[in-house]
Amino acid sequence: MKKLINAPDDVLADALAGVAAAHPSLTVHLDERFITRAGGPTPGKVGLVSGGGSGHEPLHGGYVGYGMLDAACPGEVFTSPVPDQIHAATTAVDAGAGVLHIVKNYTGDVLNFQMAAELADDDGVRVESVVVNDDVAVEDSTWTAGRRGTGATVFVEKIAGAAAERGADLATVAALAREVNERSRSFGVALTPCTLPAAGKPGFELADDEMELGVGIHGEPGRSRAKLAPAKEIATTALEAIHADMPLSGDVLVMVNGMGGTPLIELYVVYKAVAEWLSGHGVTIARNLVGNYITSLEMAGCSITVCRLTPELTELWDAPVETPGLRWGR
Amino acid sequence: MKKLINAPDDVLADALAGVAAAHPSLTVHLDERFITRAGGPTPGKVGLVSGGGSGHEPLHGGYVGYGMLDAACPGEVFTSPVPDQIHAATTAVDAGAGVLHIVKNYTGDVLNFQMAAELADDDGVRVESVVVNDDVAVEDSTWTAGRRGTGATVFVEKIAGAAAERGADLATVAALAREVNERSRSFGVALTPCTLPAAGKPGFELADDEMELGVGIHGEPGRSRAKLAPAKEIATTALEAIHADMPLSGDVLVMVNGMGGTPLIELYVVYKAVAEWLSGHGVTIARNLVGNYITSLEMAGCSITVCRLTPELTELWDAPVETPGLRWGR
Amino acid sequence: MSVLDTETFHRWIVETARLVEANADRLTSLDAAIGDADHGINLRRGFQAAVTALAEKPAATPGAVLATVGRALISKTGGASGPLYGTGFRHASKSLGEAAEVSELQLGAALAAAVAGIRQLGAAAEGDKTMVDAWTPAVAAYQSTVDGGGALAEATRAAADAAEGGLRSTVELQARKGRASYLGPRSVGHEDPGAASTVLLLRALATVTAET
Amino acid sequence: MSVLDTETFHRWIVETARLVEANADRLTSLDAAIGDADHGINLRRGFQAAVTALAEKPAATPGAVLATVGRALISKTGGASGPLYGTGFRHASKSLGEAAEVSELQLGAALAAAVAGIRQLGAAAEGDKTMVDAWTPAVAAYQSTVDGGGALAEATRAAADAAEGGLRSTVELQARKGRASYLGPRSVGHEDPGAASTVLLLRALATVTAET
């Protein structure tokens, strides 16, 4: 295992201290393990809290700031946060208008957020939860824990964040978050596994000419293993899976996301293929992101996320955002 | 070799097509191989042209836009661009106020830009060149091709770009670019090698417990090989090398840059160590960047760049910038 | 009829923490095959926290021991297993109430409460390839041993053995809950990590009650 | 006294391109050891472009052949070697002028002009571990063979052999120019890639002039 760390057990604490040092716009609560905007909650605004295992940076801590999240709760690497920290973050950002929990659909995340919501409720904080579950690689959701939450989380956090910033109430923000989730689908591919610092060895092994199709963001094996294919074929596989599940048309927001170990030049190669496939199917890319937005440590590979836009969603997407991981308009 | 590509020979053309599709703010001249701002040169503004081998994304194409570059000339992966494309970019962005070439100090880059400058001069375009050479790992510059240009390139492009955007003339912009270069130093470390698509195998081999100290950005071996060390020690080695060469004091701009295959969480671990070392030496980090800004394909590792700021440089750093790779203030 | 005191419950948790520590790499490897390679790491963190919590603020009753453990597991473990085990211990604690000593019948009720809490929170049924596949036969074996007049030590041993049988049964199953379910048919052929840690927990119980 | 015509110069470039193609992986491996692993890739691209350029617009004189090659190498190779080799060919072309046929003396002058152009552009001296270490002894050997009354074929063979000697001499050298210089003492123990490609270029010249 080769990592720029001090000791496996210190990764999260050290990284949080680094985040604190790097971003004066954030307050990092080192002991309680959550990150908020510096300056405290915005009076009257719905608070947005997200969280999940670490190792997906810039998600979620990098999305705390104007126009996006109010707080992020990082768990240990690839491990859901615990109720205490989510509860602390929730009460810290509540400005009287209630708090939205944005939760990725993993049993651990769902259970821990649920417990935190109950604790917050005991304190009189109104909490709504939206569970993101956009990953079409998980087919048979009745026979599984349901679809995983992956790339759409970035879209949900941005768009719900913009609505909250404009003063929308909790029900409206939650409804928008659910709408974004329902209109979004993702598919991921891994070329290499990744290694949890505490585990010391990779989560799976792949031959030099193999890839995993349908992976999530936790270094886990995917639905199936296949021969490594050209970028164009990989993009086609992903988009066909998405299109079969949610027929694409009209304006879309597309993210070609690197898993952490893939160079940007390759993501642009994939983006070209994605753009060609979509335009060949009469779909218009109105907005896009190409880069590392929701990662799996140093895994090589990418995920493709598509959201079917409405004029309202496009407008909220375009609204100013100022976070370490996403910034425009100010 | 595992890459998200179609064929090794098509990487650059495909990636450029992807850049063209992703960024309406850019015009990608696919045949002549250069990238400009969409909408052509800004009348009366000094044009900034940079370039170098591909594989360092977002450098340089990702830094074309308001407040930064006017054009980027991507060579083949890790290979300097050729005079023709630099010449074409130079004439394309000249708006009468002359053009600044920002060149990293590699024999190939220097020679090819020099030839292009001569061609542009034949066309009556005034060209100034600044050669970036910030890498302290190259010690004995009399006995070498001189120091390599690495991380400081990002600083030079941003700050010179801000000055040009404000209407500074060619001599002033060039002088600022040189000032930034003179006030900046870098040191890089590799945990893994990287593989050129056309070469198919890594540039060097490293044992599981080894790292290369003093690497550049081309997957080349460094000055020396050492046992893998904790992030804190690596940061200390880098900063001591920088400090020995250019004593640090006052306000600095710091970049902790990922080489392409290093997760952001590790860069924050390094940033913590950097921040502690600097504050322990009485140096104030006034501004910082943590992320992948000048990469070496999928290499794992990082580089640390420090620039001794002046109030003028800080102000230019803070000026609005709107490029795919760096954006704030608009 | 034997009874278990607070001290025994405390020793149960210490022994579980020891077994989890000793088996952490194995649990993590099992999780690497069909999950995300953190189960051993999570439980080590969780049970260390439980042991620390008990040391810092000694509990007065068996039920208080389990309440402290449940809270510590929920606060420190993370992942799916933290809330699930934590909830199990809390339900068991409630079932024991304020009792200073616990009979084999009371322990049986507590174990049944634990598994009921886990099933309710996780919504997993037997056969879904989760810790429930180890818990369910274990509680049944405990119960039938006690019902048949077996001693406490015999019943806890039967529970641990049955949990191990349950663990083995997970190998052939396709997961329908938790992360392993994302693998679909590829989840077949591996032991479930949570079922494996449940075996440790019940093996620890058998060990500390062996002398009773 | 033998003379070389336009066709022979054309064949020289085609043969060089063939040798570069056949040795591209070796050149790249040499560059991987002390540079950035692209020398074979660069030169393959450059000489393919040169061959294409000559095919598309046949040159009328030996000097025109070399001018076209110089331009193509500069336009297509990239890296340090593109401008250096390209400049070498352009200087050689200027030295040949408009001549329709080239004598051994003229060829000697052209080779001397090439290496002078390379040295001037790259500012490398002998011993810096660059292509100059192959070029310099090669041109000297050519000259002294011709001065001693040797035939053209003999002189080009001597040049190629001397280039190979120069290449071998680079193994022990520490680089002071080009990327290899960044390695400091670690650059010792490897052949210089540019010196190795210079050997190919001169070997090709010896081959196409062997019959003269």
Ligand SMILES: Nc1ncnc2c1ncn2[C@@H]1O[C@H](COP(=O)(O)OP(=O)(O)O)[C@@H](O)[C@H]1O
């Ligand atoms: N819905 C569920 N009900 C019961 N047990 C579950 C459920 N989901 C997961 N588990 C158990 O949790 C174990 C995984 O725990 P752990 O690896 O610590 O958490 P995570 O899956 O969040 O990484 C699985 O092996 C399984 O036994």
Ligand SMILES: Nc1ncnc2c1ncn2[C@@H]1O[C@H](COP(=O)(O)OP(=O)(O)O)[C@@H](O)[C@H]1O
């Ligand atoms: N200043 C110089 N003078 C002469 N030859 C040089 C100089 N710098 C580099 N070279 C030659 O160029 C070769 C490297 O070429 P190449 O790999 O194609 O370019 P790059 O170094 O830009 O990747 C070296 O092996 C060396 O022979």
Ligand SMILES: [Mg+2]
């Ligand atoms: Mg986990």
Ligand SMILES: [Mg+2]
């Ligand atoms: Mg090169």
Ligand SMILES: [Mg+2]
């Ligand atoms: Mg797990």
Ligand SMILES: [Mg+2]
């Ligand atoms: Mg090279």
